[in-house]
Amino acid sequence: MGRILFLVFLAVPVLEIGLFIIMGQAIGILPTMAGVVVTAVIGSYVIRKQGLSLISEIQSLLGRGALPARQIADGVMLAIAGALLLTPGYLTDFFGFLLLVPIVRGQVYNILKSRITVKSSFSSSSQSNPAYGKVEENIVDLDDKDWR
Numbered sequence: 001m002g003r004i005l006f007l008v009f010l011a012v013p014v015l016e017i018g019l020f021i022i023m024g025q026a027i028g029i030l031p032t033m034a035g036v037v038v039t040a041v042i043g044s045y046v047i048r049k050q051g052l053s054l055i056s057e058i059q060s061l062l063g064r065g066a067l068p069a070r071q072i073a074d075g076v077m078l079a080i081a082g083a084l085l086l087t088p089g090y091l092t093d094f095f096g097f098l099l100l101v102p103i104v105r106g107q108v109y110n111i112l113k114s115r116i117t118v119k120s121s122f123s124s125s126s127q128s129n130p131a132y133g134k135v136e137e138n139i140v141d142l143d144d145k146d147w148r
Contacts (some may be wrong), residue, residue: 016089023090039093043085046076046100054078073109074102 025031036082052076062069077099098104 012052012089012091015091019090031142035090036088036093039090040086040088043096043100044082045091047082047085051075052099057134070109074105077105077108 020032054071057066058071059074061071081096081099084092084099087096090102099108
């Protein structure tokens with residue numbers, strides 16, 4: 001895994017530099033640089049809109065007592081898309097814009113979901129759940145008007 005990451009961190013800047021040279025020769029230096037700035041601005045706007053929508057959807061699901069696993073995964077992918085779009089370069093912008101497409105995020109989510117297993121040991125009984133501590137039998141719960 002370490003070698004793969006090393007190759008990625010080595011290959012991406014080399015490819016970005018190559019793309020900058022190709023784009024600069026094809027359309028000129030100023031349009032090439034403007035393209036990087038414009039993609040960052042457009043990307044940050046789209047991420048903001050989708051992110052706010054995603055936050056309200058997560059809050060709605062949590063309010064109903066549902067687990068928003070898919071929405072959390074979408075949030076992580078949007079954060080990665082944001083990092084890629086703010087990184088100067090056309091290759092990173094391409095992958096960043098891909099992650100902004102909901103269909104692509106759905107495919108990535110399905111791939112990741114098939115490879116990840118979540119196990120839970122949560123019990124609904126407060127007596128057997130160590131997070132609540134030990135429940136003693138001789139405790140009396142009083143209302144506000146019953147004690148002074």
